[in-house]
Amino acid sequence: MASDSIVVADSSPLIALARISRLDRLGRLVRRVLIPPAVQQEIHADRDRPGAREVSAALWIRVEAPDPALVSSYVGFVDRGEAEAIALAKSIVDSVLLIDDRRARRLAERLGIRRIGTVGLLLEFRRRGWIESLRRDIDALVANGIYLRQDVIDAALRSAGE
Numbered sequence: 001m002a003s004d005s006i007v008v009a010d011s012s013p014l015i016a017l018a019r020i021s022r023l024d025r026l027g028r029l030v031r032r033v034l035i036p037p038a039v040q041q042e043i044h045a046d047r048d049r050p051g052a053r054e055v056s057a058a059l060w061i062r063v064e065a066p067d068p069a070l071v072s073s074y075v076g077f078v079d080r081g082e083a084e085a086i087a088l089a090k091s092i093v094d095s096v097l098l099i100d101d102r103r104a105r106r107l108a109e110r111l112g113i114r115r116i117g118t119v120g121l122l123l124e125f126r127r128r129g130w131i132e133s134l135r136r137d138i139d140a141l142v143a144n145g146i147y148l149r150q151d152v153i154d155a156a157l158r159s160a161g162e
Contacts, residue, residue, distance in 0.1 A: 005030045008089040009098040010082055011042040013118040014061070016100070018051035020140040025125050026098075027060045034064045034092075036084030050144065067091055078104045089113050119148060119156045126160050134160040 007030045014035070017023040026033060035043075040063050043055050055061065070087035071080075078086065082104040089097040090111055097108050097115040108115045116124075119138065126134040138153055 006032045006034065006092055006095045007098050008034050008036075008085050008092065008095050009039065009061070010085045010101070010104070011035075011039045011055070012100050013098045013121065014055045015043070015049065015051035016118045016141055016144075016146045017121070018054035019144040019146070020137055022122065022125065022131070022137065023051075023054055023058060025130050026121065027058065028130070029121075029124065029128075030096075033058075033061045033098075034088060034095075035061055036066050036081070036088050037063060038081040038084040042081050064088060074107065077107050086111065086113065089115075117152070118146070119152050123156050123160055133162065135162045 007026070014023065017026060043052050046052055047056065066084050066087035070090060071083050074083035074086050078101065082099065082101055085097060085099060086104060086108055089095045089108070090113055095114070097113050098117070098121065099105055099108065099115055100117045105115055105117070118141065122131065122134055122137050125131045131137055135157060138148065138156070141148060
């Protein structure tokens with residue numbers, strides 16, 4: 001991912017990164033991080049959830065509203081936050097969608113939106129030398145209650161040479 005990228009994020013990856021103290025690296029990696037209002041509401045609705053306070057406090061994460069017409073065409077397929085994130089990413093040329101939900105990732109793929117998940121982002125951090133061990137960070141995610149598919153874990157670890 002290029003350092004001049006604009007990332008449009010769903011709540012889950014941001015909270016997952018915050019839970020393992022890696023959220024700041026996203027802010028170093030890209031030019032801008034945007035979230036739609038529904039994602040902001042999800043984060044604020046459960047401020048006591050581990051990681052939510054850290055995401056709320058990250059002043060470099062900006063809120064931007066997507067086109068309501070696009071959102072309404074995606075809501076039947078994914079939840080509101082994901083629909084807004086997909087719509088926002090679709091409207092920003094060369095943006096990257098940060099999202100983990102499998103159905104939402106498939107929809108984004110069909111729409112031609114570049115996307116990355118939490119594990120993919122950690123792999124990028126590892127490639128840049130910003131984390132020492134991808135395996136350790138993946139284990140920390142799992143220990144913090146973040147569900148990861150084993151095939152995703154295995155592929156990322158192979159790619160990192162771990």
